[in-house]
Amino acid sequence: xxxxxxxxxxxxxxxxxxxxxxxxxxxxxxxxxxxxxxxxxxxxxxxxxxxxxxxxxxxxxxxxxxxxxxxxxxxxxxxxxxxxxxxxxxxxxxxxxxxxxxxxxxxxxxxxxxxxxxxxxxxxxxxxxxxxxxx
Amino acid sequence: xxxxxxxxxxxxxxxxxxxxxxxxxxxxxxxxxxxxxxxxxxxxxxxxxxxxxxxxxxxxxxxxxxxxxxxxxxxxxxxxxxxxxxxxxxxxxxxxxxxxxxxxxxxxxxxxxxxxxxxxxxxxxxxxxxxxxxx
DNA sequence: CTGTCTGCAAACAATTTGCATAGGG
DNA sequence: CCCTATGCAAATTGTTTGCAGACAG
Numbered sequence: 001x002x003x004x005x006x007x008x009x010x011x012x013x014x015x016x017x018x019x020x021x022x023x024x025x026x027x028x029x030x031x032x033x034x035x036x037x038x039x040x041x042x043x044x045x046x047x048x049x050x051x052x053x054x055x056x057x058x059x060x061x062x063x064x065x066x067x068x069x070x071x072x073x074x075x076x077x078x079x080x081x082x083x084x085x086x087x088x089x090x091x092x093x094x095x096x097x098x099x100x101x102x103x104x105x106x107x108x109x110x111x112x113x114x115x116x117x118x119x120x121x122x123x124x125x126x127x128x129x130x131x132x133x134x135x
Numbered sequence: 136x137x138x139x140x141x142x143x144x145x146x147x148x149x150x151x152x153x154x155x156x157x158x159x160x161x162x163x164x165x166x167x168x169x170x171x172x173x174x175x176x177x178x179x180x181x182x183x184x185x186x187x188x189x190x191x192x193x194x195x196x197x198x199x200x201x202x203x204x205x206x207x208x209x210x211x212x213x214x215x216x217x218x219x220x221x222x223x224x225x226x227x228x229x230x231x232x233x234x235x236x237x238x239x240x241x242x243x244x245x246x247x248x249x250x251x252x253x254x255x256x257x258x259x260x261x262x263x264x265x266x267x268x269x270x
Numbered sequence: 271c272t273g274t275c276t277g278c279a280a281a282c283a284a285t286t287t288g289c290a291t292a293g294g295g
Numbered sequence: 296c297c298c299t300a301t302g303c304a305a306a307t308t309g310t311t312t313g314c315a316g317a318c319a320g
Binding site: 014016018019047048050051054055073 | 274275276277278279284285
């Protein structure tokens with residue numbers, strides 16, 4: 001991805017400096033990041049947190065960004081152009097990495113539907129542990 | 136479980152009225168509940184939220200209660216005397232139920248360790264969808 | 271121009287903490 | 296009695312909202 005302006009306009013967004021910057025940062029730094037982290041990485045056109053949250057929410061509604069919430073109040077955000085996957089999270093430093101599992105879980109969704117009468121739409125899998133630096 | 140006083144003392148707790156009440160409620164109502172929900176269910180010795188949170192945290196440290204955080208904002212708590220399991224959560228009304236999956240995931244933890252160099256300690260699996268009432 | 275976007279500050283919701291008092295062992 | 300537990304209120308944290316001015320189309 002390179003022409004962020006085009007990408008934004010194709011989704012019906014005005015291509016503002018701030019939105020381009022957020023999109024560029026998420027694209028360049030392809031891993032789940034907190035709002036605070038993104039904000040910190042955006043020193044160039046120093047952006048207000050309210051604006052960031054509004055942008056992230058808009059991106060999420062358009063399916064450009066995936067919001068990941070798993071623990072402790074704060075959410076992570078990552079570019080949404082990758083295959084379905086899961087995460088490992090360091091319980092000490094909160095570092096988070098993507099992992100890919102075999103497709104068994106998708107199938108299990110169907111079993112769950114039978115067992116529980118829920119209409120299953122999505123699922124998350126998180127592994128918690130210590131990252132190489134923290135262990 | 137019936138003698139909550141004994142149960143508390145065996146874990147080194149003073150058997151206060153409040154702690155007995157929380158333990159009894161969690162034991163009687165065996166499903167994940169929010170702090171607000173527990174508080175609401177405890178009209179008898181009306182308890183302050185600060186106290187509830189302190190009690191829940193203490194119970195969690197002693198392994199009597201499991202704290203479940205999966206999305207935005209609030210946590211769920213459940214008695215910790217059951218086998219490892221996972222959850223289905225209704226995306227509409229937030230109702231949450233326990234489910235049991237085959238053991239494959241435990242094994243996958245080991246693969247993840249090789250792939251990522253993390254020391255895996257735990258994992259969570261959540262299915263999201265619509266419950267019978269909401270769909 | 272004209273409506274949408276942004277920054278600023280104040281509002282929020284869940285949870286946590288400080289402190290003086292109450293109560294269990 | 297002594298120390299821990301509790302209630303109350305205020306503090307914290309991540310996120311959201313209201314509003315007036317700024318900017319893209």
